[in-house]
Amino acid sequence: MKKLQFLALFLLLSGLETSAQVFDASIEKKIDVLLKKMTLKEKIGQMNQLSADDMETNYKVIQQGMAGSVLSITNPEIANKAQKIAVEQTRLGIPLIIGRDVIHGFKTIFPIPLGQAASFNPDLVENAARIAAIEASETGIRWTFAPMIDIARDPRWGRIAESCGEDPYLTSVMGVAMVKGFQGKNLSDPTSIAACAKHFAGYGAAEGGRDYNTTNITERQFRNTYLVPFEEAVKKADLATIMTAFNANDGIPSSGNEFLLKQMLRKEWNFKGFVVSDWASITEMVDHGFCTDNKEAAQKAINAGVDMEMVSGTYVAFVESLLKEKKINIETINDAVRNILRIKFKLGLFENPYVKGNTEAVFYKKEHLETAQKTAEESVVLLKNEAQILPLKNPKTIAVFGPLADAPHDQLGTWVFDGDKNHSVTPLQALKDQYGKNIKILYEPILKYSRDKDSTEFYKARKIAKEADVVLLFVGEESILSGEAHSLSNLNLQGVQSQLLATLAKTKTPIITVVLAGRPLTIEKEVKGSNAVLYAWHPGTMGGPALVNLLFGKANPSAKLPITFPKNVGQIPMYYSHLKTGRPANGSELNVENIPIEASQTSLGNKSYYLDSGNEPLFAFGFGLSYTTFEYGKTTLAKSVLKQDETIEISFSLKNTGNYDGAEVVQLYMRDIAGSIALPVKELKAFKRVELKAGESKNVKVDLKISDLVFYGIDMKKKVEAGKFDLWVGSSSVTGEKVSFEVQ
Numbered sequence: 119m120k121k122l123q124f125l126a127l128f129l130l131l132s133g134l135e136t137s138a139q140v141f142d143a144s145i146e147k148k149i150d151v152l153l154k155k156m157t158l159k160e161k162i163g164q165m166n167q168l169s170a171d172d173m174e175t176n177y178k179v180i181q182q183g184m185a186g187s188v189l190s191i192t193n194p195e196i197a198n199k200a201q202k203i204a205v206e207q208t209r210l211g212i213p214l215i216i217g218r219d220v221i222h223g224f225k226t227i228f229p230i231p232l233g234q235a236a237s238f239n240p241d242l243v244e245n246a247a248r249i250a251a252i253e254a255s256e257t258g259i260r261w262t263f264a265p266m267i268d269i270a271r272d273p274r275w276g277r278i279a280e281s282c283g284e285d286p287y288l289t290s291v292m293g294v295a296m297v298k299g300f301q302g303k304n305l306s307d308p309t310s311i312a313a314c315a316k317h318f319a320g321y322g323a324a325e326g327g328r329d330y331n332t333t334n335i336t337e338r339q340f341r342n343t344y345l346v347p348f349e350e351a352v353k354k355a356d357l358a359t360i361m362t363a364f365n366a367n368d369g370i371p372s373s374g375n376e377f378l379l380k381q382m383l384r385k386e387w388n389f390k391g392f393v394v395s396d397w398a399s400i401t402e403m404v405d406h407g408f409c410t411d412n413k414e415a416a417q418k419a420i421n422a423g424v425d426m427e428m429v430s431g432t433y434v435a436f437v438e439s440l441l442k443e444k445k446i447n448i449e450t451i452n453d454a455v456r457n458i459l460r461i462k463f464k465l466g467l468f469e470n471p472y473v474k475g476n477t478e479a480v481f482y483k484k485e486h487l488e489t490a491q492k493t494a495e496e497s498v499v500l501l502k503n504e505a506q507i508l509p510l511k512n513p514k515t516i517a518v519f520g521p522l523a524d525a526p527h528d529q530l531g532t533w534v535f536d537g538d539k540n541h542s543v544t545p546l547q548a549l550k551d552q553y554g555k556n557i558k559i560l561y562e563p564i565l566k567y568s569r570d571k572d573s574t575e576f577y578k579a580r581k582i583a584k585e586a587d588v589v590l591l592f593v594g595e596e597s598i599l600s601g602e603a604h605s606l607s608n609l610n611l612q613g614v615q616s617q618l619l620a621t622l623a624k625t626k627t628p629i630i631t632v633v634l635a636g637r638p639l640t641i642e643k644e645v646k647g648s649n650a651v652l653y654a655w656h657p658g659t660m661g662g663p664a665l666v667n668l669l670f671g672k673a674n675p676s677a678k679l680p681i682t683f684p685k686n687v688g689q690i691p692m693y694y695s696h697l698k699t700g701r702p703a704n705g706s707e708l709n710v711e712n713i714p715i716e717a718s719q720t721s722l723g724n725k726s727y728y729l730d731s732g733n734e735p736l737f738a739f740g741f742g743l744s745y746t747t748f749e750y751g752k753t754t755l756a757k758s759v760l761k762q763d764e765t766i767e768i769s770f771s772l773k774n775t776g777n778y779d780g781a782e783v784v785q786l787y788m789r790d791i792a793g794s795i796a797l798p799v800k801e802l803k804a805f806k807r808v809e810l811k812a813g814e815s816k817n818v819k820v821d822l823k824i825s826d827l828v829f830y831g832i833d834m835k836k837k838v839e840a841g842k843f844d845l846w847v848g849s850s851s852v853t854g855e856k857v858s859f860e861v862q
């Protein structure tokens with residue numbers, strides 16, 4: 119008997135391990151009772167999401183029981199009115215779920231997600247999402263279409279701004295943090311909003327970085343790279359919803375992809391939430407050439423497992439006839455409705471459909487702004503600091519130039535629908551507020567916006583720069599140049615910003631360049647031409663004070679790049695965890711500058727290499743400087759031969775050898791030397807933020823379970839393969855001493 123009890127407990131616990139989607143028997147009972155009462159029409163209604171564009175029409179549709187959700191209501195009175203109709207004027211009184219794109223803040227805007235990922239600080243990121251949820255939920259929003267956890271390795275793709283960058287591990291950690299922040303401790307808390315991981319799946323791998331373009335990801339790449347953050351969000355954060363992607367992978371649009379939606383999501387991961395299409399991604403399956411008409415599109419989406427349709431209305435139009443024609447099955451409809459109702463019950467919408475709408479007390483609260491500022495401080499990456507010019511040391515006169523020094527709208531970044539630029543504190547404003555009394559600040563934008571090509575005021579810039587001790591130049595890209603459908607084929611600074619920098623460089627006044635952008639830009643020559651460079655992404659509402667604190671050393675940069683910075687567009691795709699190839703470059707390659715004339719075909723050696731720009735990026739993944747310096751001691755492993763169920767204990771000393779207190783993001787990379795398939799040259803497996811006072815030293819321990827080294831090998835099974843491994847602990851993906859171990 120005891121043995122049986124033990125077995126049951128073991129099964130329960132191991133079940134929890136494989137799927138942490140919280141199961142609530144009482145909710146399942148309520149769903150069954152409700153589902154039995156529902157007519158087919160009412161079921162179809164639950165699967166339909168309306169857009170808030172025309173609320174007068176929507177009220178009627180809601181009253182007829184033909185809507186389960188409305189997207190983008192942001193006014194609490196309208197939310198309550200719509201909800202009242204659903205709850206009091208429909209037969210079964212099923213509440214609506216109101217969704218909105220709350221991507222990096224609702225009113226208080228945090229750095230773009232790519233910037234947040236640069237913090238390598240999941241606690242801070244979770245807190246940012248929590249605040250976004252607190253502000254949004256006060257208006258009746260109980261569902262956000264975030265986080266976007268697409269692996270993004272092509273900076274031409276404008277949506278890279280919304281991503282956590284190129285790495286599956288970092289994206290997983292950040293994605294889990296965001297889901298936890300949005301959803302709170304319990305979904306039924308009125309400040310909790312259901313998260314929606316998107317876009318499922320592979321959307322970030324669009325050919326050429328052109329948005330919505332085709333992808334060609336193999337099943338193994340899906341499993342080993344692109345799906346990893348989704349699986350983690352489902353299993354580690356009890357993710358409530360998932361959105362299908364726009365792209366067709368290997369010819370199959372995501373909203374009709376049974377492998378992704380059935381095999382992976384439901385069967386292998388046991389996902390219990392609901393799946394929503396992207397905006398009209400169901401009818402776009404006709405444009406893809408995957409369906410002949412909208413009716414077939416509805417059929418394919420339903421059969422693939424898309425539970426709710428965002429705005430395109432094909433479910434309402436065709437489900438009844440598709441059922442009659444036996445092209446879809448009533449059980450599939452019942453399952454979809456169950457999934458939707460489950461989240462509505464979990465959110466407590468049946469008990470608590472209305473919102474107080476006490477927005478004034480909640481929006482832009484002091485502690486929200488403080489967290490936004492801290493998040494921005496921790497997201498800005500110091501790329502160069504020649505002769506320790508930063509932090510600034512008592513300058514008497516500062517010249518401030520550039521189109522982004524005082525651009526309250528653009529510093530907010532892409533996907534900001536609700537944040538108000540009047541609340542933005544710009545770098546110029548913050549500089550004046552904090553130092554205006556003691557430092558002479560000479561400000562001229564010179565260029566009105568990032569694309570401005572008018573250089574007629576350059577003479578002014580030269581004149582002013584000569585009078586100053588230091589130049590602060592704020593360049594980059596406007597927020598509209600990144601985000602959805604904003605792909606670029608050229609990643610140089612827009613307009614004549616580079617020329618402005620070159621002009622200023624002639625004055626010999628030191629130049630600190632601050633780049634505000636939604637993506638990595640190809641800034642090799644601007645980095646050379648500047649004495650220091652801070653990469654600030656689009657830092658949000660409190661970007662100004664954060665940057666001023668960093669410039670003056672009230673805060674010390676600690677962020678690291680969540681994405682490789684290529685030297686030029688031709689190097690893309692460029693990511694640190696690439697495969698080695700059979701002919702890796704070894705550093706002895708010749709290049710276009712020094713190839714002898716009429717060299718013979720094979721005289722250069724045959725290596726996988728760009729003759730004109732090499733294989734080195736401008737800045738590597740994980741790179742980022744501090745005002746202080748850190749010294750890593752020798753890496754020791756507690757054991758060098760380990761079994762599959764063991765944990766590898768890694769320890770080393772870390773010393774702050776500089777003059778400033780600071781935080782170092784310690785990164786642990788691994789390489790599986792030989793497997794049943796070729797594996798990446800390095801993979802991030804863990805990281806840790808370590809705070810150290812100037813001169814302080816700590817012994818740092820990082821534990822890594824051998825079971826975390828799993829991957830899908832030749833037989834498409836997830837397991838660790840025995841063999842030899844290399845490991846590096848360091849401050850970026852290109853540093854660290856190599857140590858080796860073996861797994862038996």
Ligand code: BGC
Pocket residue numbers: 219263316396397602
């Ligand atoms: C985007 C989604 C977004 C949706 C709703 C689509 O165009 O791809 O990411 O959530 O619109 O606004």
